[in-house]
Amino acid sequence: MATPDVFGLNKLKKTMEHNIMEETVRPRRNNAWTMHKRHQIKISNHFDSHQSRLRKTIPGEHDESVPQSYNTRTKQKGITSGCNTIKVVKTFTDYCDRCSLHGLKYVGDLQLHPLERIFWTVAFILAVVTAAYFITLLYHKWDDSPVIESIAARATKMVSIPFPAVTVCNMNKARKSVAEEILNSKNPEDALNKILLKDLCDESYEIYSSSTVKDKDVENRIGNWDTIQNFMTYVRQPCHDMIQSCYYAGQLEKCEDIFNPSLTDEGICCSFNKVKRDFIFRNPRDLSDLNVTFPMSATDWTPEAGYPPESTTRTLPWRPRGTGSHLGLTLVLDAKIDDYYCSSTASTGFKVRLHNPVETPKVADFGFLVSAGEEYRVTIRPIISNASPSLRKIPESKRQCLFSNEKYLKFYRTYTQRNCALECEANYTLATCSCVPYYLPKDANTTICAKRDENCTTEARKTSEIRLTDESANTSNFGTDSQELSPKRCQCLPGCNELRYRGTLSSSAMSGKFTLSKEYNATNQTYFRQNTAVVHLFFTESQFMAYYKSELFGFTEFLSNTGGLLGLFLGFSFLSAVEAVYFISMRVWCSVLQRHQHAAADRQTSVLLTNSSHVSVVTPYPFAQ
Structure with a gap:
């Protein structure tokens, strides 16, 4: 049956042909394939639009087309499903045509030949894969090596750091005059000192195999800190006897005021410019350490915080005054060779160690040797390490350093790698040997290791030091180190802000023809050449290079490099991401809303068709057309 003229199909056909020829014709594509596809798309779109308009005008009740058009449910569902597919394809083609990504508009251009669209699709995928590959490499570089250590932009001034702490030890373990007095004494009170003296100097002496040590009380006293402290103080050379004269910054100083006794692995030694024990230990009164009174004021200096603003040049730790030996520290040391009873090494003289003012030094194995009868010049070079505060958010395993508040030490207030190593060794030795060497940090009631524990303490010390430098080393053959010396408990990384000192030593033998000056505080030239050493410690530069x-790669650098790669390969920007989000979310949501509005209008039209023979219906949502 022919279509009634009221529907205007002939006019519609002419209008569609006119629109097809007028609207989107591209001069560069006039082939048959393009014209055929364009013709199909336009006919389909205009036909759908015309059907929508037809629903507004309801034909008469005798028209047979009414029940055929609006009473078939299956046909409506098919049309709705087809509309959903068309909406998705249309949304995708709109996104491809409008987005700012390079090449994607050719992928969604339906007027192009399929081979051309396949070419641009492959090119776009290759660009995405290439960009993803380089971004992955960039991410691994950012994740694996996020920290760089470089030279600081500004040099560190000499006055901003302290003069190094200097610890001097006589290699004589016990004075001969005191040792002979103990051995020849008939006083029963010296019986314990005799045992300790043989334990100190006689390598073959077995202290607990002696018939003297039968009393349980005597055995307990040998492992008591007070007993060990009194004995070492008695037999060791005191500071005022070892240091004959000292000059600092060209001024003569009272050596007993600026040098204080300190406990080291070499015994009781003398330290200069070391801060008070209240600024070294957390609970100094609960520890077994020397109770030394400092006559001069001291400040709470740390490598990370530096000097407080109110500190002066005469506040410990002292600052350098200038460069050259005349503005450094000069020491005249008397070894008293004739008073040697037993030496810690095969030679005579002194061991000297430069260290951080807040650290307890290990002198026995790390100090440099100073022999009597020679003059030494020690040029000091600080090793300064600083770190940016932004490194706190990077894991410790990647930045390989620790800030002072990131690791708690039981005994020490300030975290340094050396303090951490000493505390770790003390804890491990206590766990394996049930005692602690006298020079390590410990509680006041901890048992002091004696000669019978020497093998155990030596192995514990060796094991802890190996594991500190190499956690993968095989040390499982000793005790329970796998439990007590776990990497988490004894991982002593360097401090992010740390200060160390390195000394360059030069020496020359003393001449017998020089005149003893007043600064040497000596009158006998022969005795001076045989027993005395002169040491000059000084800086040679006023500014120092620091490591920073x-x-x-911070997040900003990573984001910038990633954006550069995406822009290079895809033309991607932040607004490109906004476009994708818009078409995925808002555009889809609007399409769904529009479809629901059309469905509501169709349902209302269907009801009116059933109840009315000839009614003119206006769509309630004109914008939904």
Whole structure:
């Protein structure tokens, strides 16, 4: 049956042909394939639009087309499903045509030949894969090596750091005059000192195999800190006897005021410019350490915080005054060779160690030797390490350093790698040997290790030091180190802000023809050449290079490099991401809302068709057409 003229199909056909020829014709594509596809798309769109308009005008009740058009449910569902597919394809083609990504508009251009669209699709995928590959490499570099250590932009001034702490030890373990007095004494009170003296100097002496040590009380006293402290103080050379004269910054100083006794692995030694024990230990009164009174004022200096603003040049730790030996520290040391009873090494003289003012030094194995009868010049060079505060958010395993508040030490207030190592060794030795060597940090009631524990303490010390430098080393053959010396408990990384000192030593033998000056505080030239050493410690530069750790790749750098790669390969920007979000979310939501509005209008039209023979219906949502 022919279509009634009221529907205007002939006019519609002419209008569609006119629109097809007028609207989107591209001069560069006039082939048959393009014209055929364009013709199909336009006919389909205009036909759908015309059907929508037809629903507004309801034909008469005798028209047979009414029940055929609006009473078939299956046909409506098919049309709705087809509309959903068309909406998705249309949304995708709109996104491809409007987005700012390079090449994607050719992928969604339906007017192009399929081979052309396949070419641009492959090119776009290759660009995405290439960009993803380089971004992955960039991410691994950012994740694996986020920290760079470089030279600081500004040099560190000499006055901003302290003069190094200097610890001097006589290699004589016990004075001969005191040792002979103990051995020849008939006083029963000296019986314990005799045992300790043989334990100190006689390598073959077995202290607990002696018939003297039968009393349980005597055995307990040998492992008591007070007993060990009194004995070492008695037999060791005191500071005022060892240091004959000392000059600092060209001024003569009272050596007993600026040098204080300190406990080291070499015994009781003398330290200069070391801070008070209240600024070294957390609970100094609960520890077994020397109770030394400092006559001069001291400040709470740390490598990370530096000097407080109110500190002066005469506040411990002292600052350098200038360069050259005349503005450094000069020491005249008397070894008293004739008073040697037993030496810690095969030679005579002194061991000297430069260290951080807040650290307890290990002198026995790390100090440099100073022999009597020679003059030494020690040039000091600080090793300064600083770090950017932004490194705190980077894991410790990647930045390989610790800030002072990131690791709690039981005994020490300030975290340094050396303090951490000493505390770790003390804890491990206590766990394996049930005692602690006298020079390590410990509680006041901890048992002191004696000669019978020497093998155990030596192995414990060796094991802890190996594991500190190499956690993968095989040390499982000793005790329970796998439990007591776990990497988490004894991982002593360097401090992010740390200060160390290195000394360059030069020496020359004393001449017998020089005149003893007043500064040497000596009158006998022969005795002076045989027993005395002169040591000059000084800086040679007023500014020093510092190492600075900072982020190699921060998040900003990573984002910038990633954006550069995406822009290079895809033309991607932040607004490109906004476009994708818009078409995925808002555009889809609007399409769904529009479809629901059309469905509501169709349902209302269907009801009116059933109840009315000839009614003119206006769509309630004109914008939904």
